Amino acid sequence: MTSNPTPTRDLAVFVIFAAAVLTMPIWLAPIGAAYPDLLQKFAIYGLFATGFNLLFGLTGYLSFGHAAFLGVGSYTAVWGFKLLGMNPVPAAAMAIVTSGLFAWLIGYVSLRRSGIYFSILTLAFAQMSYNLAYSVLTPITNGETGLRVLQSDPRIFDTAAQSGGPLVSTLFGIEMSGYPGFYFCATFLILGFLVAQRIFRSPFGTMLRAVKSNQNRMNYTGLNPRPYTLAVFVISGMYAGLAGALLCITDPLAGAERMQWTASGEVVLMTILGGVGTLLGPILGAGIIKYFENIFSAFNEHILQDIFSFLPEALQGPVVSISGLFVGEGWHLTLGVLFMIIVILLPGGIMEGVGRITSMVKGGSRKKHQHQTAPAE
Amino acid sequence: MTLIRKPLSRRSILRAGAAGGVALATPTIFTSSAWSAGYLNEPTGSxxxxxxxxxxxxxxxxxxxxxxxxxxxxxxxxxxxxxxxxxxxxxxxxxxxxxxxxxxxxxxxxxxxxxxxxxxxxxxxxxxxxxxxxxxxxxxxxxxxxxxxxxxxxxxxxxxxxxxxxxxxxxxxxxxxxxxxxNTEMTGAALAPVLKNAMGEGRKVYHLTADYTWGWSQEGSIQKYTEPFGWDTVAAVRTPVGAGDFSQYLTPVLNSGADVLVLNHYGKDMVNSLTQAVQFGLRDKQVNGKQFEIVVPLFSRLMAQGAGDAIKGIFGSTAWNxxxxxxxxxxxxxxxxxxxxxxxxxxxxxxxxxxxxxxxxxxxxxxxxxxxxxxxxxxxxxxxxxxxxxxxxxxxxxxxxDVLVVKGKENPSSQFDLLEVVEVTPRAQVEYPADMLGGELGAYNNGV
Missing domain, CATH: 3.40.50.2300 (Response regulator)
Structure with missing residues (x-):
């Protein structure tokens, strides 16, 4: 896919992608993932990872504090609900603007450094935001308890019928939970993918790749890379803010734990797992991590016994107890193993695996395969 | 190439609108089946x-x-x-x-x-x-x-x-x-009279409180029921949940002039904060001419087990033992x-x-x-x-x-026998009017 992008090919990828996203409830059913909450998470974290990949994949700047923008987006969206009403559109718009401004502030400072120093700066800012949300800003964020919409909130644009009803986000009478919520998020994921695809193919995207390959050379040619990196940092922050808003649109609650460094680390994992610098990779990575988190963590001994019931009695006990380590609360272990295997064998993530398989199918005679972008350090 | 081409034309807007309409209409296919049940997740099998x-x-x-x-x-x-x-x-x-x-x-x-x-x-x-x-x-x-x-x-x-x-x-x-x-209201009502008898009136109290709804609620209830007999709050410090190390919060207690420390912590937090408080020698101190005391409003046997010797003689309340x-x-x-x-x-x-x-x-x-x-x-x-x-x-x-007021046993007979029931506070003493704490139940939701 990376080898030779043509407009027709991009269009085909986009159409297939959109169709695949919209039909997720059908083709994910056999693996037990086709229920609204998880589908929403797939779409939302897919969007988050796509935005992160714009920064990390194109410029090579590894931000370790992206969860801060997710959190800012969440809090803004819930405040949007509280003040303006339960319509998701103004809440999402507010979240995008606020997280964009916030990203501009952090980016302005952090982008003065690159490499590890940039990562540490963003991490520090995110941890700072997390601790602020947790303690000093409790009046705005409601601390550990989390910010929720209350019946007593002003919600000035809500009609009388809405203000007495359940506190879920509604778009023209459609409640944004369940499948409608998923399609709402999926629409944004598809739009986000489209924008990312356009950026990848634009001259702006080429500039960003130039930043990644050799910033010094870019400086010598008389170009200042900072406006480009700052712009993409803000765009990336807006993606994260939108993802945070969508989290609240499907479930109107914002908690500080969304900003914790583990959440920032998660999006890095998603991107690397799927394939840095590829369009589809981060979305795949997000799907895999969320699937593990929700499905593997729910396996308990009873389910395992059902799965291994075909084994003879003597074998069943040990197999269940050994595999029990990797499911339930041990799902992190499974994810860790998977991550190690992928990083060691396929440094380009799952997308590299996909690429290798396609070239094998095509006869393996393509010699230009080395051309793939090297994974960023 | 894309749904919306630049420059925007009437056609591209129509096209995008139609696509959006289809996306919005799709969900009804999936939700329609939900209407057949009398309530959400009605069990139909055995x-x-x-x-x-x-x-x-x-x-x-x-x-x-x-x-x-x-x-x-x-x-x-x-x-x-x-x-x-x-x-x-x-x-x-x-x-x-x-x-x-x-x-x-x-x-x-x-x-x-x-x-x-x-x-x-x-x-x-x-x-x-x-x-x-x-x-x-x-x-x-x-x-x-x-x-x-x-x-x-x-x-x-x-x-x-x-x-x-x-x-x-x-x-x-x-x-x-x-x-x-x-709840904490009942803990306050049950625990306060026992504290008054055991530690006397006119105490200076320092609260360390888990920083979320339960901690705030617990702190408020203890203050509400102990203030009438002269227990004054010197300071109420909020600590993050899962802090692990509480020494930075415990050091100021020593010089605050307080003679009672209330630990509004639960689970591993309580185990850590109580153990560290005892290690700091707080319980051996005399402040304002009185023995320094520690209170843990919500106690459980699991926590007592975790805290070991530190819980001996500590007062608290529990739902059941x-x-x-x-x-x-x-x-x-x-x-x-x-x-x-x-x-x-x-x-x-x-x-x-x-x-x-x-x-x-x-x-x-x-x-x-x-x-x-x-x-x-x-x-x-x-x-x-x-x-x-x-x-x-x-x-x-x-x-x-009924609510149980308990104390860490001085001489436990087994590794589980750690709490001694000091008083069983009768239900009548902890009851309060249903509208006292505010809030609205609203109507039942059957999910359809």
């Missing part, structure tokens, strides 16, 4: 699924593990396996040991991670994917409140597990939510002990009771429909579940029962 949502990681993981054990035991007893436990002593005899309404009880589990986000995600999974008809669990009030409002929105019953904040059945009460456990000698408690301790080899904690007790109460209400109501089942629980009077005569009050869906 089984009914309950969702147990407990912390399996994080600072309350020990309580969560014990809760899960109790849930499994309750399911066995309801399905007629094992010795029946408290079903034999429960005053309502609707349950026959053949499941609920002739359906075998099955369950699914989830990990709340003691985080609202994770807890809601796992509760949603159980409701949407596994078809759970009821969600129960807790071990953190923040999580319990978040999950309770989720259950209200989704339209299933939430039977709160261990959650002690006033808000759960106070200002954040919901029609679909029910709580068997007591395995050393109670009434018939119900003994039956429960016996069947729990036989299955797991050690006595249950108060968290296990409340979760076991909640499961039984839910099953019993379904049996009496003749349906799992939240509105009918809830009506069967409202103003339900029962006994035989270890706390004496108990009332499930209709006004706020809160249980009222």
């Amino acid at each position: 089984t009914v699924t309950l969702g147990f949502n407990v912390p399996q990681s994080g600072p309350y993981a020990d309580e969560g593990a014990d809760e899960l054990r109790a849930y499994q035991l309750a399911v066995e007893h309801i399905n007629g396996e094992g010795d029946g436990g408290m079903l034999n002593t429960f005053t309502s005899k609707a349950l026959k040991g053949n499941g609920v309404l002739g359906k075998k009880v099955e369950f699914v589990t989830g990990d709340t991670q003691t985080k609202s986000d994770a807890a809601r995600a796992s509760a949603k999974r159980m409701i949407e994917k596994d078809g759970a008809i009821m969600i129960t669990g807790g071990s953190s009030s923040g999580v319990a409140i978040a999950v309770q409002s989720l259950c209200q929105e989704a339209g299933v019953i939430f039977m709160a597990g261990l959650t002690h904040s006033n808000d759960t059945t106070g200002k954040d009460r919901r029609a679909n939510g029910f709580r068997h456990f007591f 395995w050393s109670l000698t009434d018939e119900g408690s003994q039956a429960f301790v016996k069947s729990f002990g036989q299955k797991y080899g050690f006595p249950p904690s108060q968290a296990a007790h409340t979760c076991y009771c909640q499961t039984l109460l839910y099953a019993d209400a379904a049996e009496r109501a003749g349906t799992f429909m939240p509105s009918a089942l809830g009506a069967a629980l409202e103003d339900f009077e029962f006994d035989g579940l270890g706390n004496g005569p108990t009332l499930y009050r209709a006004g706020d869906h809160q249980c009222f029962k």
